[in-house]
Amino acid sequence: MARIARVDWILKQPMVASLPxxxxxxxxxxxxxxxxTMDVPITPRVRRLLDSAPMRRLASLSQLGLVSLVYPxxxxxxxxxxxxxxxxAVSxxxxxQDQGRQSEVADPVAQQAFLVAALVHDAGHWPFCHPIEDMGNALDYCDEGPIMKHEARVDAMLTDGPLASCLAKDWDCSADDVSAILCPNTIGRRRRLQISPSSISFYASCLSGPIDIDKLDYLQRDSLHAGVPYGRNFDAERLIGSLVQHPxxxxxxxNEKGRTAAEMMVFGRYVMFSEVYWHHTVRAATAMLQRVIFELHYAGHHEHAVxxxxxxxxxxxxxxxxxxxxxxxxxxxxxQDVTMIQLVEGLFGPTRQLxxxxxxxxxxxxxxxxxxLARKPYNWLVGCSNYLTNRMNDVLTKPLPSSLVLIDAPPVKLEVDINIDVIDRSDRSMKLGDVSPVASVLANRQFDNHVKRVRVFVPExxxxxxxxxxxxxxxxxxxxLLEVVNDDFGSMEF
Structure with a gap:
C-alpha cells in the first residue's frame, strides 16, 4: 500500500526542478x-563524491588503455x-523536465539515483580491465572464484567505504537504488529499493542502451583525444534534445526530430569500433596483454605454461x-621466460615492439x-593457437614458441543493440532500423560481426x-585454421 500511495503522489506532482x-x-x-568546452555543474554533494578516494583514483586510469599505442x-x-x-545525465x-510528462521517472529519489549512477558508473574499473574481462572464465581462481567484474566492484563500493558514506550523508536514494540502475538484472536480490521497477528500467536504459548518455560522451571524447573525426560527426545537442520517455x-x-542525429551516431559508433577500438594494431597489443596475463596466471600449473x-x-x-x-x-x-619478457617489454618497455x-x-x-572462432572461450583460442603454431613450425626455419602466435577474436559478450525506438507525433513507435536505410544494415545484422574481426598475429x-x-x-x-579445428582439437574442451 505504501508503494501505491507513493506512486499516486508522484503522478500528481508537477514536473519541477527539485534537485539542486x-x-x-x-x-x-x-x-x-x-x-x-563542457561545463559540468557541481553541487557540494557531488563535489564530496568526486573528492572521495574511489573517484579520485579514476584520474590516474586511462579511459582507452592500449589505444594510446596507436593514437598517442x-x-x-x-x-x-x-x-x-x-x-x-543533468541535461x-x-x-x-521540459517535456512535462507525468510519470514515475519524475520521482526525485529516482532522479538522484540516476545522477549518482552516472557519476560513479566507472568507479570499479582497474587498469586494462576490459581486455581482462573479455577473457571470461579463463582466469579461474578455483575455490576463490573468478575475477570480480567492475560493475560488481561498484556495487561493493556503494555499500561500504567512502562512496557509501557520501551516499548515506547527502542523498535520499539507497545503494540498492543506484546499483539496480547500473545492473538492472540484479533487481530481484535488492532489499532496500526505494524506487519503482519502472524507474529502474527507464534510467538503466538511459545509462546503457542503444543510445545512452554513456555513448554520447565516450564517442565524442574518445574521438577528440584520438584525433579522429568519426565519433564527433553527429549532432549531439540535437540528439539530446530529441530524447523522450517511451510512451x-x-x-x-x-522523437522523429532526432532520427538523422541517431543515424549519424550509429554510423559514428560503427566507424569508431572499426578504426579505433578494434584497429588492428590496438588488437595486436590487446592480444599480447591477454596472453601474458594468461601465461603468468598459470605459471607452473600445466606442462606448456611458463x-x-x-x-x-x-x-x-x-x-x-x-x-x-x-x-x-x-x-x-x-x-625468466624470454617470450613473456619480450611481449611485456614490447607493450610497456622503452621501445614499442608489437x-x-x-x-x-x-x-x-x-x-x-x-x-x-568468434565468441569462443579464451582458453579454446589459446589451444587453437598452440595447434596453429605446429602448422607454422612445419614451414619455418626456426621453431616458434606458441605464445608468439596469437588469435584475437570477438569475445563472448556481444555489444548492446543499436535499434532504438523512434516515436512519432501520434505516440506510435518504430524501430530506427525500420525507418533508416543507414541504420537498417547494422541493426538487422550483428554489429560485432562487422566491426570485430578475427585476426592472427605473429612476430614481424x-x-x-x-x-x-x-x-x-x-x-x-x-x-x-580449418585443418586445426576440424582435427581432434575442435572437439576438445578447455
Whole structure:
C-alpha cells in the first residue's frame, strides 16, 4: 500500500526542478570545465563524491588503455569521462523536465539515483580491465572464484567505504537504488529499493542502451583525444534534445526530430569500433596483454605454461595504471621466460615492439573462419593457437614458441543493440532500423560481426618468412585454421 500511495503522489506532482543539480541560477553550483568546452555543474554533494578516494583514483586510469599505442593523444582519464556522463545525465533530466510528462521517472529519489549512477558508473574499473574481462572464465581462481567484474566492484563500493558514506550523508536514494540502475538484472536480490521497477528500467536504459548518455560522451571524447573525426560527426545537442520517455514502455526513445542525429551516431559508433577500438594494431597489443596475463596466471600449473610464481591480478585491482604496469613487468622478469619478457617489454618497455597481423577474417570476406572462432572461450583460442603454431613450425626455419602466435577474436559478450525506438507525433513507435536505410544494415545484422574481426598475429620476422612461402598468406592461414579445428582439437574442451 505504501508503494501505491507513493506512486499516486508522484503522478500528481508537477514536473519541477527539485534537485539542486538541475536548478538554474543555484548559487551553490560551481562549474568544472572538461574538453572540448563542457561545463559540468557541481553541487557540494557531488563535489564530496568526486573528492572521495574511489573517484579520485579514476584520474590516474586511462579511459582507452592500449589505444594510446596507436593514437598517442588518447590518454584522457576515466574521471574526465565520468564527469561527461554525469553532465549528460543533468541535461537529460532537464530535457525530461521540459517535456512535462507525468510519470514515475519524475520521482526525485529516482532522479538522484540516476545522477549518482552516472557519476560513479566507472568507479570499479582497474587498469586494462576490459581486455581482462573479455577473457571470461579463463582466469579461474578455483575455490576463490573468478575475477570480480567492475560493475560488481561498484556495487561493493556503494555499500561500504567512502562512496557509501557520501551516499548515506547527502542523498535520499539507497545503494540498492543506484546499483539496480547500473545492473538492472540484479533487481530481484535488492532489499532496500526505494524506487519503482519502472524507474529502474527507464534510467538503466538511459545509462546503457542503444543510445545512452554513456555513448554520447565516450564517442565524442574518445574521438577528440584520438584525433579522429568519426565519433564527433553527429549532432549531439540535437540528439539530446530529441530524447523522450517511451510512451508505452519504461525506457528511453527518440522523437522523429532526432532520427538523422541517431543515424549519424550509429554510423559514428560503427566507424569508431572499426578504426579505433578494434584497429588492428590496438588488437595486436590487446592480444599480447591477454596472453601474458594468461601465461603468468598459470605459471607452473600445466606442462606448456611458463615456470615461476603465478600472478593474481585481483590483488592489483586498486592500482593506478603505472603501478599495474610495473607489477606486470616485474612478474615477467621474475618468470625468466624470454617470450613473456619480450611481449611485456614490447607493450610497456622503452621501445614499442608489437606483433604483426598475418591474417584477418570478417563476416563478409572470411565468414567461415570468423563464425568458427568468434565468441569462443579464451582458453579454446589459446589451444587453437598452440595447434596453429605446429602448422607454422612445419614451414619455418626456426621453431616458434606458441605464445608468439596469437588469435584475437570477438569475445563472448556481444555489444548492446543499436535499434532504438523512434516515436512519432501520434505516440506510435518504430524501430530506427525500420525507418533508416543507414541504420537498417547494422541493426538487422550483428554489429560485432562487422566491426570485430578475427585476426592472427605473429612476430614481424615470422610474417616475412611466411610471405616468402606463399602469394596468399590469408588463404594459407585459413586452410591451417580449418585443418586445426576440424582435427581432434575442435572437439576438445578447455
Amino acid at each position: 543539480e538541475l536548478r538554474s541560477g543555484n548559487l551553490e553550483v560551481s562549474r568544472v570545465r572538461i574538453p572540448p 593523444g588518447a590518454t584522457h582519464s576515466r574521471l574526465e569521462h565520468s564527469l561527461g556522463v554525469y553532465a549528460n 537529460l533530466l532537464r530535457r525530461l 508505452h514502455e519504461p525506457r528511453l526513445a527518440i 615456470q615461476g610464481k603465478s600472478i593474481d591480478v585481483r590483488h592489483w585491482a586498486n592500482d593506478d595504471d603505472q603501478q599495474w604496469i610495473e607489477r606486470l613487468r616485474t612478474a615477467a622478469r621474475e618468470s 606483433l604483426k597481423r598475418v591474417a584477418q577474417f570478417n563476416a563478409e570476406s572470411g565468414d567461415s573462419i570468423h563464425s568458427m 620476422s615470422v610474417r616475412s618468412e611466411l610471405r616468402r612461402s606463399t602469394d596468399d598468406l590469408n588463404g594459407l592461414i585459413s586452410r591451417w
